[in-house]
Amino acid sequence: MQKLSNYFLIQRSALLENMPRTSSKKGSANSTSSGASSTVDLFRAGPFYFTWILGVFDVYQVQLIALTTAIKASGKAASKELERIDQLFYNYANSSSRIIDPEGVESLCSDLELDHTDVRILMLAWKMQAEKQGYFTLDEWRTGFKALRADTMVKVKKALLDLEKEVRRSSNFIDFYSYAFRYCLTEEKQKSIDIESICLLLDLVLGSQFHPQVDALNQYLKIQIDYKVINMDQWMGFYRFCNEISFPDFSNYDPDHAWPLILDNFVDWIRSK
Secondary structure (H helix, E strand, O other): OHHHHHHHHHHHHHHHHOOOOOOOOOOOOOOOOOHHHHHHHHHHOOHHHHHHHHHHHHHHHHHHHHHHHHHHHHHHHHHHHHHHHHHHHHOOOOOOOOOEOHHHHHHHHHHHOOOOOOHHHHHHHHHHOOOOOOOEOHHHHHHHHHHHOOOOHHHHHHHHHHHHHHHHOHHHHHHHHHHHHHHOOOOOOOOEEEHHHHHHHHHHHHOOOOHHHHHHHHHHHHHOOOOOEEEHHHHHHHHHHHHHOOOOOOOOOOOOOOOOHHHHHHHHHHHHO
């Protein structure tokens, strides 16, 4: 900003130094051919032009000062906000590892007056793009809380209401749904989740939207003996099934449309009842 300010001052000085002067001589050889040009030059060299050009640069400088002040104020506000976000993080972080562990998450849930199994905690993890279930790093915390513009617990509670609406939008929900599966992959190179955990997760993320479908699917998953775990492809198939297929008549279900085999079996099971 200081360089820009200096630039304007230099430009103004240069313009003044190179300003055309009026000539005291009359009848020069080029007076006739350059009459119009000379008239303009004389006008520009007059007091009006001096006043105008100085005014222009002064306006630029005033605007520059205002912009600089606004940027500095914005930067200070952002810095203060980040400090408060960090302080909030360290209220729950383990003093040794300097990350929020399961114990810290439990304390956070208590302050938010939420159960640790509440879907809004999973939504918060999604907003932070947390990689490890039950753990939040400082960078992840900053990512989520800066996006939520929440640097106090009061603001966090209010932000969770808006976050739930954000997640429920169809453009975001499928990303949240797939994230929920990945978040539950707690072991290195793990690619599938056991049936019991899948039933809990289905109820958590889809139960409020598709309760009859989820209830029936969970019943089937618990009694069937062909599958002990569910992979990502099957998990995404469950959402597509709930979102697209008429239930409970399955009138638009076509097994030839590349559904996971487990869903073919589920439909056959329902129809046989």
